[in-house]
Amino acid sequence: MSQIAENIKKIKESLPDGVRLVAVSKYHTAEAVQEAYDAGQRIFGENKVQELLQKYPALPDDIEWHFIGHLQRNKVKMIVPFISLIHSIDSPRLLAEVNNAAVKVGRVVDCLLQIHIAREETKYGFSIDECDEFLRVGEWKKFDYIRICGVMGMATFTSDETEVREEFDTLKQFFDRIKMNYFPNVEYFKEISMGMSEDYPIAIKAGSSMIRVGSYIFGPRIY
Numbered sequence: 001m002s003q004i005a006e007n008i009k010k011i012k013e014s015l016p017d018g019v020r021l022v023a024v025s026k027y028h029t030a031e032a033v034q035e036a037y038d039a040g041q042r043i044f045g046e047n048k049v050q051e052l053l054q055k056y057p058a059l060p061d062d063i064e065w066h067f068i069g070h071l072q073r074n075k076v077k078m079i080v081p082f083i084s085l086i087h088s089i090d091s092p093r094l095l096a097e098v099n100n101a102a103v104k105v106g107r108v109v110d111c112l113l114q115i116h117i118a119r120e121e122t123k124y125g126f127s128i129d130e131c132d133e134f135l136r137v138g139e140w141k142k143f144d145y146i147r148i149c150g151v152m153g154m155a156t157f158t159s160d161e162t163e164v165r166e167e168f169d170t171l172k173q174f175f176d177r178i179k180m181n182y183f184p185n186v187e188y189f190k191e192i193s194m195g196m197s198e199d200y201p202i203a204i205k206a207g208s209s210m211i212r213v214g215s216y217i218f219g220p221r222i223y
Helices: 003-014 030-038 050-060 074-079 092-105 128-137 161-182 202-208
Strands: 020-024 043-046 064-067 085-089 107-115 147-155 192-193 210-213
Touching: 003 020, 003 030, 003 210, 030 050, 043 050, 050 064, 050 074, 074 092, 085 092, 092 107, 092 147, 092 210, 107 128, 128 161, 147 161, 161 192, 161 202, 192 210
Parallel strands: 020 043, 020 210, 043 064, 064 085, 085 107, 107 147, 147 192
Antiparallel strands: none
């Protein structure tokens, strides 16, 4: 068994029921992705549109591609024809752009609202107040070609586990509140994408349904 296959097996064995693994393949080769695919992994996350567009045609067509990085509006139309889930909807304008592109290709695109829960200003996302206001105003209800399936967040990059836990708990509480207020009977509104290589065990305890793991699977990135 290859090292990548062993790493995937180890992670999956530690996951509780209902938590899915997104293998983050950014900066790793199509060959490395194929190795993970051969080990049974089917969900892969990419951060850069250009890199995703190179890998997508070179790899098996039953891969579920997730876009997890900052998405520029002018690149939305390039991935909408095939993307399975966009984790990083960080503004009303981006959601509208995804809907417009999805209308043109005639497919509904699943999306997560990215919430800024970290201390670092460099991370993207709605603030909790902004997202509350966005959902309350309700423009998103007119978008027939997107489905809001949940939320995504990144914790502060720190060794302080208490802080990380508090940030993940904040996201889970926000998810529960907007589920009750805006999506009470919506079966597909169920995803909380939180937790990466360094902090996914904490995220799982806080209620994550989807972890995004790269370096623990593929090793250090080659930039």
